[in-house]
Amino acid sequence: MSVRSPTAPQPQFPSGAAYAEALQHTQLCFRHPELKGARPDLTKLGLPRAISGAFASVFSLTSATSGQRYAVKCFTRYVPDQERRYQAISARLARLDRAELSQPWNLGFEYLPDAISVGQQRYPVLKMEWIEAVTLSSWLDDNHADRFAVDRLADRFAALTRDLSQHEIAHGDLQHGNLLVAGDDTLRLVDYDGMYVPDLAGLGGTERGHRNYQSPLRGNDDFGVELDRFSAWVIFMSLKAIATDPTLWNRLHQPSGEFLLLTEEDFSSPGGSTGLQTLLAHPDQLVSGLADRVRSLAFQPLELLPPLSDTIPKQRTAPTVTTTSPGPAAAPAGGAGGLPGWMTGHVPSPARPTSTATVSTSPDGFRGRTALDVATALLWPLLLAMTGVLLMAGLPMPTAVAGAPVAAALLLTAFARSRRVERAQARAALAGLTQQLGRLDEPVKAAEKLRKEKEKFEATESERSAAHPKEQDKLTARYHAELKEAEQRKVRKQREIDKKIGKLAEDLSKALLKALTDKQNAYVRDRLGRRLIADSPPHGIGPTLAARLAAVGIRSAADFTGYRTVQNNSFNSTGAVLVISNGRLVNVTGIGEAKAIGLDVWRRDVVASAVARQPKALGTAERQQIEQGITRRRAQLTDQRSALEPATEALRVQARKKLEDGRSRLTQKHTLAGQEAARQRQEFSQRAVTLKQNRAIHESLSASVEAARMSLRRLAYAHYVRFIYVGR
Amino acid sequence: MPYTAEISRTNPTSIIFLVDQSTSMSDPIGGEVPQQKADVVADAINRLLTELSVKCAKEEGVRDYFHVAVVGYGATVGSAFAGSLGGRDIVPLSEVADNPARVDERSKKVPDGAGGLVETSVSFPLWMDPVAHGGTPMNRALQYAESLVSGWTERYPASFPPIVINLTDGESTDGDPTAAAEAITSHATADGAALLFNLHVSAAGGTPTAFPDTADGLPDSYARTLFSMSSPLPSHMRSYAASQGQRVSETTRGFVYNADITTVVQFLDIGTRATELR
Ligand SMILES: Nc1ncnc2c1ncn2[C@@H]1O[C@H](COP(=O)(O)OP(=O)(O)OP(=O)(O)O)[C@@H](O)[C@H]1O
Numbered sequence A: 001m002s003v004r005s006p007t008a009p010q011p012q013f014p015s016g017a018a019y020a021e022a023l024q025h026t027q028l029c030f031r032h033p034e035l036k037g038a039r040p041d042l043t044k045l046g047l048p049r050a051i052s053g054a055f056a057s058v059f060s061l062t063s064a065t066s067g068q069r070y071a072v073k074c075f076t077r078y079v080p081d082q083e084r085r086y087q088a089i090s091a092r093l094a095r096l097d098r099a100e101l102s103q104p105w106n107l108g109f110e111y112l113p114d115a116i117s118v119g120q121q122r123y124p125v126l127k128m129e130w131i132e133a134v135t136l137s138s139w140l141d142d143n144h145a146d147r148f149a150v151d152r153l154a155d156r157f158a159a160l161t162r163d164l165s166q167h168e169i170a171h172g173d174l175q176h177g178n179l180l181v182a183g184d185d186t187l188r189l190v191d192y193d194g195m196y197v198p199d200l201a202g203l204g205g206t207e208r209g210h211r212n213y214q215s216p217l218r219g220n221d222d223f224g225v226e227l228d229r230f231s232a233w234v235i236f237m238s239l240k241a242i243a244t245d246p247t248l249w250n251r252l253h254q255p256s257g258e259f260l261l262l263t264e265e266d267f268s269s270p271g272g273s274t275g276l277q278t279l280l281a282h283p284d285q286l287v288s289g290l291a292d293r294v295r296s297l298a299f300q301p302l303e304l305l306p307p308l309s310d311t312i313p314k315q316r317t318a319p320t321v322t323t324t325s326p327g328p329a330a331a332p333a334g335g336a337g338g339l340p341g342w343m344t345g346h347v348p349s350p351a352r353p354t355s356t357a358t359v360s361t362s363p364d365g366f367r368g369r370t371a372l373d374v375a376t377a378l379l380w381p382l383l384l385a386m387t388g389v390l391l392m393a394g395l396p397m398p399t400a401v402a403g404a405p406v407a408a409a410l411l412l413t414a415f416a417r418s419r420r421v422e423r424a425q426a427r428a429a430l431a432g433l434t435q436q437l438g439r440l441d442e443p444v445k446a447a448e449k450l451r452k453e454k455e456k457f458e459a460t461e462s463e464r465s466a467a468h469p470k471e472q473d474k475l476t477a478r479y480h481a482e483l484k485e486a487e488q489r490k491v492r493k494q495r496e497i498d499k500k501i502g503k504l505a506e507d508l509s510k511a512l513l514k515a516l517t518d519k520q521n522a523y524v525r526d527r528l529g530r531r532l533i534a535d536s537p538p539h540g541i542g543p544t545l546a547a548r549l550a551a552v553g554i555r556s557a558a559d560f561t562g563y564r565t566v567q568n569n570s571f572n573s574t575g576a577v578l579v580i581s582n583g584r585l586v587n588v589t590g591i592g593e594a595k596a597i598g599l600d601v602w603r604r605d606v607v608a609s610a611v612a613r614q615p616k617a618l619g620t621a622e623r624q625q626i627e628q629g630i631t632r633r634r635a636q637l638t639d640q641r642s643a644l645e646p647a648t649e650a651l652r653v654q655a656r657k658k659l660e661d662g663r664s665r666l667t668q669k670h671t672l673a674g675q676e677a678a679r680q681r682q683e684f685s686q687r688a689v690t691l692k693q694n695r696a697i698h699e700s701l702s703a704s705v706e707a708a709r710m711s712l713r714r715l716a717y718a719h720y721v722r723f724i725y726v727g728r
Numbered sequence B: 001m002p003y004t005a006e007i008s009r010t011n012p013t014s015i016i017f018l019v020d021q022s023t024s025m026s027d028p029i030g031g032e033v034p035q036q037k038a039d040v041v042a043d044a045i046n047r048l049l050t051e052l053s054v055k056c057a058k059e060e061g062v063r064d065y066f067h068v069a070v071v072g073y074g075a076t077v078g079s080a081f082a083g084s085l086g087g088r089d090i091v092p093l094s095e096v097a098d099n100p101a102r103v104d105e106r107s108k109k110v111p112d113g114a115g116g117l118v119e120t121s122v123s124f125p126l127w128m129d130p131v132a133h134g135g136t137p138m139n140r141a142l143q144y145a146e147s148l149v150s151g152w153t154e155r156y157p158a159s160f161p162p163i164v165i166n167l168t169d170g171e172s173t174d175g176d177p178t179a180a181a182e183a184i185t186s187h188a189t190a191d192g193a194a195l196l197f198n199l200h201v202s203a204a205g206g207t208p209t210a211f212p213d214t215a216d217g218l219p220d221s222y223a224r225t226l227f228s229m230s231s232p233l234p235s236h237m238r239s240y241a242a243s244q245g246q247r248v249s250e251t252t253r254g255f256v257y258n259a260d261i262t263t264v265v266q267f268l269d270i271g272t273r274a275t276e277l278r
């Protein structure tokens, strides 16, 4: 990743595919005489074949004019000050004396600005000599079993780093893709994009290097001579480890993995890493010592790291030939903490963090006889001879006595063996490993547990996702029900109003009829009121009777409505009472049945003549007033009817809103549940990954336990007896 | 930190393209030379597969950093690969690289080096053909992708999570796609939840918008729905987009509306440039 200001957009570069397309016509895209018309290597599809990295695509081009083959690097990302960098690097490398270098690792190149035309623009390329070599990783795929060759390559690598640091150069991205191995097994270094040379001091780095080769403490801005120190240790350690134990390549390097033996995680969290644990627990102290070294370097700032080259003697190290190295001569005197001999004194012994696995290595059989061992060895023949002498002398004696020297020899041997440290060491190693193994979950059980939990989770999760559409359907159903209800209500009201409107014609005729009747009744009542008894008395009613009638309130025809016959019990005769307008009965002295009949006939005549003259129809004004009343009523009803639709619409809107609110609540709930599920699944994945690592650690620990058992067996009594004579 | 897993052959990532192949994709879309939407989208995907192949090419050949599916949805839902990969779902990139349906010759104007332009023909590998027929069963397509995603996360729990890229012109004809979209992003590897990006190619007009951080200003409800379905851009993609001159913020989503062809490729490119390839 390159350093850049976060605000200004960087100049854009073509993609790898855009370069490949342009290179279909090298006659057109290049101006440089050697590149113009050059023939690119092609893919199966007949298109220019790229070798791509993170920052560029490299193409192999064979010049049409010179026949020379070149590697042309086309940049896919902006690198600040690129031209200046390449000029400075080129100048610095030109000053190297090839004869002084450990091997011809440096590469001839030429930075050509504006060399290639892609689309409407021109871009720079780096024209390099083509190197016939394979990447370090593919070389190891083919050669890891050749311990001699790997060990020699490790030393050549160390020598290369010495060349670099002697000239204050740092490559910046040492890794398996940038270290190529030529046919004669010497190294070539490619990809100088991130190279540091003193002239570039202060410029800042352009990249952070391959993640599986970097110190966790390497920062974006680190740029100086110490850039390569950590990766150099990682590569050197890996090569030495493979040279010592070639099986490590197949055990720790995943086929096609983008690393050698260790990855990013091994450096950042060594406690949980398979690779580093395996190397730390390795029976060979060269391997475990170097691994421990890398582990401790991962926590130191780059500038404090010791350069690899300072700690290795310049002369070529002899390849280690057996897995049981180092031999007795190279065995650490004790203070070096398991460092290989050549490191002792150069390197402060790193303290091992107690949290991570510390495995005391099992001794590989007995080593170095002590005085006691020698004495035991000498005593055996002596005591045996003594027994022989005793037996041959033919002296009669109990077998117990005869066996005494042998028994003594046996006992002494047992004692001497028990004084050997190797047995304690081996037991401690075995105990340590067994304990570590015990701390790990049993991988098969843990996997089964994870599987079950996952299964359960997936079941509830699929229930949840199945429930979601159902809940949505429920919301929709409620919405539809509400719409339906609103509609029904509207229709019902409409019908009621329509009925009322339909009845208006009938209402009108009724009202007109009633008004006419009222008018006629009023007329008749008026006429009756005007006909006074005193003015035109009916037959047989004189002034006295009229006065008496007036006294009870009967003055006009309107003041009474009829009469009733009554039985006068006392005289056994019939009399009469008059019915007055309010329905009460009055008795008027002098008004008997006959007079009452006369009064009633008089009143009826008055009624009949009034009815005969009553009005026969309503006046226009009266009629219009009634008609207007009905019209108003019609208008009211029509208004009510038309208000129904907007009211229903409001209900619909309300229901819609309720639906939408419900939906968004549901969506939100679902989103949260989805996020929660993602979190849960992420955790499961993490556990699956850990499990896989644990399985590997478990396997390698189990193997170590087995090895420790073997070595304990090599310390058996019989082995000891052999040791005191043979020394091994 | 999520979305930082190394993409490697041991921890590969899958990229699942969903391609709208409904009838409406035969409509033309703007630019000086109008093109059918289906052509635009097919070109983008073919270009991208070439791009991925080149990006993952090493000395010994194309490496399987990615495994790729191209799923079409229209009259049916299923693999949109043509030729020998026809009918396949997730295919390792090396196999994709070697097996296009055919290699077309296309004419192209390039600078002649003397200030003018000259017409040449360039080889253009094709893996899928433009199709525009049928409805837009986006839900079914997303569900199809979900099953692929779920299988992938099970197989590669440590990988950078799968990336689903949906290219469509809008309206789903089999219901609201939101829930199906969320089902995809509810799957996760140890490195984070699966990513869903949407590319909306619409003839409705409006301002082309790339990686917006709000739905305000999007022209229609389809665009807004697609926006809300899209995953927020992981931080390294955000900074990559920013270095390309895009204006981005914390809430920027993997959504492009009515982008022209270059933005389309750029969008897909960012989507796949998940992290440093190593
Ligand atoms: N001069 C050369 N001769 C032969 N092969 C080369 C040469 N230079 C580069 N290569 C090949 O091309 C690959 C990529 O080149 P290079 O490392 O320069 O690109 P990059 O983009 O900087 O890569 P990265 O930064 O990922 O290492 C190398 O790993 C190597 O296999």
Ligand SMILES: [Mg+2]
Pocket: A053, A177, A178, A190, A191
């Ligand atoms: Mg490189």
